[in-house]
Amino acid sequence: MFKTIMKTVKQEKTKSSLSEQQDITQIPKIEEKQFNINFNRQIFEYLPYQIPNSIDAIFYFKEILTQQQQEYLMKEIYNQPKRWVDLPHSNRRVQKYGGDVKEEGLINVEKFPEFLTQLSNLCFLDDNTLNINHALINEYAPGIGIHPHFDGPLYHNFVNIFSINSTCIFKFKKQDESLKLFVEPGSLLIFTKQAYTEWLHGIDYHHDDTILLNIKENQVCHTDLINFHQTLFYQNLQKAENIIEYLNNQPNYELCQIQNNNQYTHSLIIRRLLRVSITLRHVPYNRK
Numbered sequence: 020m021f022k023t024i025m026k027t028v029k030q031e032k033t034k035s036s037l038s039e040q041q042d043i044t045q046i047p048k049i050e051e052k053q054f055n056i057n058f059n060r061q062i063f064e065y066l067p068y069q070i071p072n073s074i075d076a077i078f079y080f081k082e083i084l085t086q087q088q089q090e091y092l093m094k095e096i097y098n099q100p101k102r103w104v105d106l107p108h109s110n111r112r113v114q115k116y117g118g119d120v121k122e123e124g125l126i127n128v129e130k131f132p133e134f135l136t137q138l139s140n141l142c143f144l145d146d147n148t149l150n151i152n153h154a155l156i157n158e159y160a161p162g163i164g165i166h167p168h169f170d171g172p173l174y175h176n177f178v179n180i181f182s183i184n185s186t187c188i189f190k191f192k193k194q195d196e197s198l199k200l201f202v203e204p205g206s207l208l209i210f211t212k213q214a215y216t217e218w219l220h221g222i223d224y225h226h227d228d229t230i231l232l233n234i235k236e237n238q239v240c241h242t243d244l245i246n247f248h249q250t251l252f253y254q255n256l257q258k259a260e261n262i263i264e265y266l267n268n269q270p271n272y273e274l275c276q277i278q279n280n281n282q283y284t285h286s287l288i289i290r291r292l293l294r295v296s297i298t299l300r301h302v303p304y305n306r307k
């Protein structure tokens with residue numbers, strides 16, 4: 020069933036870009052029928068998207084939102100100017116929906132606006148007695164990130180993060196170890212279990228991100244990303260006739276050669292744009 024849904028999503032993908040002027044009324048909502056929603060949160064439906072040979076458990080879905088759906092979400096988010104709260108120490112703005120997360124559980128519970136109800140129907144949870152009832156929207160200007168942190172025990176330990184408008188490198192860290200994921204616009208990143216409880220996650224405060232590549236005979240043999248084979252980036256490289264030429268022609272990319280390194284031949288610098296993320300989780304109503 021999931022494959023059929025993804026096919027429908029892709030068919031509806033358009034070539035428009037977020038920067039292009041759009042007649043907003045033409046942008047379709049994330050309709051229930053469009054996604055044939057409720058995935059019913061069956062583990063077999065998200066398990067194929069698990070990042071293999073990595074920590075337990077991270078999932079990456081590229082292109083879960085079409086360009087039009089991302090534009091629709093941006094319009095809804097920026098139509099709520101009073102919702103923005105500045106976080107001066109982090110240089111980020113956030114919008115919070117669903118209620119206040121407290122030790123005793125979720126209080127001041129509020130209904131989601133329509134766009135978040137629609138989006139939460141695309142989310143997964145590992146327990147079908149729970150629901151998505153809390154959303155946090157983060158806005159990152161280029162150069163802004165989020166310090167490594169744990170989401171902590173007040174949330175149910177299963178996180179859904181949708182990304183809009185810009186790529187970034189998302190890092191999981193534990194002591195000296197660091198895992199790099201390439202997160203793309205329109206994607207959904209999920210993490211749970213040890214990735215939630217034992218590994219910090221964060222995004223560097225950088226204007227651009229660097230990916231290390233080993234390119235040989237027009238093939239990318241190896242990168243320093245744990246989700247490389249699951250990305251749209253990989254899919255586009257597969258289609259490119261000449262990988263070096265393709266990478267040199269991308270407007271936000273800068274490809275550099277690396278000397279004297281056995282593991283990697285090139286570094287790819289990717290410029291960040293403004294990124295908006297929507298983090299959807301479950302918070303227990305009452306922790307008694």
Ligand SMILES: O=C(O)CCC(=O)C(=O)O
Binds near residue numbers: 155165170189296298
């Ligand atoms: O923006 C993101 O991708 C991460 C957000 C996050 O980790 C959080 O809000 O706790």
Ligand SMILES: [Fe+2]
Binds near residue numbers: 168169170220
């Ligand atoms: Fe977080």
